[in-house]
Amino acid sequence: QQQVKQxxxxxxxxxxxxxxxxxxxxxxxxxxFPWYQxxxxxxxxxxxxxxxxxxxKKEGRFTISFNKSAKQFSLHIMDSQPGDSATYFCAASIRxxxxxxxxxxxxxxxxxx
Amino acid sequence: DTGVSQDPxxxxxxxxxxxxxxxxxxxxxNRLYWYRQxxxxxxxxxxxxxxxxxLEKSRLLSDRFSAERPKGSFSTLEIQRTEQGDSAMYxxxxxxxxxxxxxxxxxxxxTRLTVV
Numbered sequence: 001q002q003q004v005k006q007x008x009x010x011x012x013x014x015x016x017x018x019x020x021x022x023x024x025x026x027x028x029x030x031x032x033f034p035w036y037q038x039x040x041x042x043x044x045x046x047x048x049x050x051x052x053x054x055x056x057k058k059e060g061r062f063t064i065s066f067n068k069s070a071k072q073f074s075l076h077i078m079d080s081q082p083g084d085s086a087t088y089f090c091a092a093s094i095r096x097x098x099x100x101x102x103x104x105x106x107x108x109x110x111x112x113x
Numbered sequence: 114d115t116g117v118s119q120d121p122x123x124x125x126x127x128x129x130x131x132x133x134x135x136x137x138x139x140x141x142x143n144r145l146y147w148y149r150q151x152x153x154x155x156x157x158x159x160x161x162x163x164x165x166x167x168l169e170k171s172r173l174l175s176d177r178f179s180a181e182r183p184k185g186s187f188s189t190l191e192i193q194r195t196e197q198g199d200s201a202m203y204x205x206x207x208x209x210x211x212x213x214x215x216x217x218x219x220x221x222x223x224t225r226l227t228v229v
Contacts, residue, residue, distance in 0.1 A: 006155075032212060036220075043117070043204055043220030044156065089155045098212040099146060100169070103155025 003027055004092050006104025013111050019077040021107045023090035026071065030092040034101070035064065035075050038087045047088070048075070080111045115139060117221035119205050125227045126195055133191045134224045138207030145188050146218060147180055149173065150202040159203075162188060195228045202226075 005024045013019045023033075031052055036044035050057045050064040050073065057064045063076040077084055087108050091101040118137040126132050138145050143164050148156035159178070160170045164185040174180075177195075182188040192199055202225050206218040 004155075034217070041222065043206070043222050045220065046217040049217070091155070093212055097169075099144060099161040099163075100158045101148075101156070101212070101218070103157070105153065106155050 003102045004090060004104045006090050006107060008107060009105070010108040011110070013080045013109065015080065015082060015111055015113050017080050017111075019075075019080045019084070019109055019111070021075045021088055021090070021109070022072065023074065023104050024070075024072045025092055027092070027094065028071070029094045030102075031095040032093045032098055033064070033066065033073050034091050035062075036089045036091060036103075038089065038106075044089060077109075080109075082111045082113050085109055085111050117205055117207055117219050119203075119221040119224050121224055122222065123225045123227075125229060128197060128228055129194055131191065131193045132195055132226065133189055134203055134205075134226075136188045136190070136205030136207075136221060138187070138205070139209075139219055140186075142207035142209050142219075143185065144208045144211065145182055146206040146208075147188070147190055148204040148206065148220075150204055150223070151200075156204055159190075192226075195226075197228045200226055200228045 034049035035047045037047045038044040061078045066073045087106045089106045090104045120135045145162040147159040150156045160180050162182040177193045180190045202223040204223045206220040208218045210216040
C-alpha cells in the first residue's frame, strides 16, 4: 500500500528551467513532509521540509508548496542546474510515529547544460 | 568523518548464507533507523532504536532478519538464510531527537547487498 504517491517518475529540464515534482498522500495523520535528495551511491540527504500549517516554504532555489485540502505537496527547483541532477524523494511521517518516514518512489531529475 | 558510517559498502553472497551489516551513527544520536531501498523505489522503514531499545519492527522484517544495538551506539543488521529477494540497499540513519520540523535524520551511504 503506497501512502505517498510521487510523480513524475523522471524529469528532464534544461539548465535555468523550473523543475516541479508532485506528491499526494491520503493519510491525514501525516504532519511532517520532508524532501530528500539522493545522488548515485549516496544515502538520501534532507533538502527541505514543511509542516501542514504552512502553505509554502522557500530555501534558496528550492520551494515546497503545500495544499492541505487537496492532500498534495510539491517541490519546485528554480533556475535548475546540472548539479541538481539526482533522485528526489518526498516523504511523510505521522505525529507520534515520526521515527517512521514513508517515502514516495522517487523522481529522477536530469538537468541538461 | 562525523557522518553515519556503514560497513561494508557492498556485499555479494550466495543464497542461503548469513550476512551482517554494521552501522555507526553520529555520536550522541540516540535514535537509529534501518531502511531498505530496492531499485526504483524509495526507502522502506525496517526498524527503529531509541538507545539500545528496539521500539518498532516493520512487517517487512521477517524472522530471518534481526537487528541489535547492544550499547546504544553502533547497530548490526543480520539476515539469515539470504534469498534473492533480499537484494537491496540497506540504509542506516540516525537522529538526535524524534523526527520533526526541527530534527532531521542523517542517512549513511548504505550497504548494497546482492544475493546470487
